[in-house]
Amino acid sequence: MINFSVGVILPSAGFSERFGVPVPKQYYEVLGKPLFLYALEEFNRMQWVKKIILVVDNPEHVQGLLEESHANREKVSVVQGEHTRHRSIRAGVQALQRNESNLKVVIVHDAARPLVPSELVEELVVAAEAHGVAGAIRPLVSTVLQTNSDGFLDHSLDRSKHVSSETPQAFQFDILTSAYNKCSDEELDTGTECLQLALTHTGVQARLIEGPPDLWKVTHKKDIYAAVGCLRERTNQVCIMSSEENETVKLLTETLESKVSMVKSVVTSMDTTRLTSGETFNTVVFFHLHEIDQDNQLLDFEAMLDVDHQGLIIHVIEHTSADGMQSMSVYDLHRSGRNMAKHYEKLQKGVVVIHCLTPGEDRRLADLVSSLILSDASTFSGQTLFL
The missing domain is CATH 3.90.550.10 (Spore Coat Polysaccharide Biosynthesis Protein SpsA; Chain A)
Incomplete structure (x- = not known):
């Protein structure tokens, strides 16, 4: 001591x-x-x-x-x-x-x-x-x-x-x-x-x-690449939030366990007490059905964010079919993502929204989210992606 x-x-x-x-x-x-x-x-x-x-x-x-x-x-x-x-x-x-x-x-x-x-x-x-x-x-x-x-x-x-x-x-x-x-x-x-x-x-x-x-x-300049990898591994603390357990969350958790400092999966319908434990995360992944959930538990998540380290807020919206998106323009979807990203700049957080339109793509979706988390947060901030 x-x-x-x-x-x-x-x-x-x-x-x-x-x-x-x-x-x-x-x-x-x-x-x-x-x-x-x-x-x-x-x-x-x-x-x-x-x-x-x-x-x-x-x-x-x-x-x-x-x-x-x-x-x-x-x-x-x-x-x-x-x-x-x-x-x-x-x-x-x-x-x-x-x-x-x-x-x-x-x-x-x-x-x-x-x-x-x-x-x-x-x-x-x-x-x-x-x-x-x-x-x-x-x-x-x-x-x-x-x-x-x-x-x-x-x-x-x-x-x-x-x-x-x-x-x-x-x-x-x-x-x-x-x-x-x-x-x-x-x-x-x-x-x-x-x-x-x-x-x-x-x-x-x-x-x-x-x-x-x-x-x-x-x-030497080559040492920067080693520094980037080591710093990401040491500073990335990831929370994955979903309303129910699913295969994508399981695969994503397994993929990240050896590549980040900490990864925690929280099922919001049954595990909400873990959100008030005092832990902070620089990256948070939300899984939603059809649209971004406005549940109060998700509205209060800013208290979880570690503002000392860069990171991402990733919203994954799983659509059962593409029919529900026919009335939405790509421009409006992209503008919404850009507005969210601007809001969270002050917390050193980028925002990416992923619309998953194809069922059964658990492995590809997990790999996509993992790649975003391990990349430079500012590179993809404000982007709207489709899978």
Whole structure:
């Protein structure tokens, strides 16, 4: 249990030379928002984190991005970064010294690492409070070679004796402060490892804790595709609501179980108590017969929506035949879907309406809904589809 104050420094001032696009990776939009916001939001949710210092290259630009987002900015301060990682982190340390002297532990985490495992963070904070310093590690994937000055192989390192240093890392505040007060200009200009800096200048050995595979950093453009997949899997919480059990709901639930963080099926005629359990979902799928049900249970569903993550509201209208739609124009149906989508933009939700006109298409319908859920929510928002 963490019963002391914790601060966070998020260095996000790099130029991203290896990223391969003009936009620095921390500002690159992933699923509708800048990459740096994912780590920021995760730390914002941790109650024992009292202050977050976001160290950036352009504070005015970042302040504008924060105002456009739904991020809780009460704990966040944006400060000017410098031209190296250590100098930017030192700027964050100095900002905490000026305003948050009562902090016990400070976490350093790269803003280009969007996945922040909360259990690991808590374990690192507790370890830092006990031992002074703690850092996340991962086993090496590739063998490391030592080269000579001519570019030829000198020798290879024993991979079993080495690990990869990752973030988050946690430090007692006075240890991190002391290390940055004592380090040289050369270390500030060329160093990148905070754990080594603490060992060199304070003599404190870091407690190393192996973390999950999620700790990788977005470095190259190809890493964005991995980030999109992982973030969808971690943030997609899906509720499927129907008036009765049916084969499509069963197939859809089975399909999504391994692809989203959570999926829950609710039969509204018999399972309404589950709607008031306090759980929230970023995506909700409604199954209706003939037309969108205006039952009060469905009118109150906005309380279920998680506004911190993008998602979809999908209305599936199952028609027993196409005869009942003959009086409706495609234009009117599409305009209705667009109006619903506009209404839910403020909640970061897109809306898709699916008219299922062909009976016996359970598998195709389940695959269609699943594809929509796993896609970018903004791509199909406002669309009216027919099956």
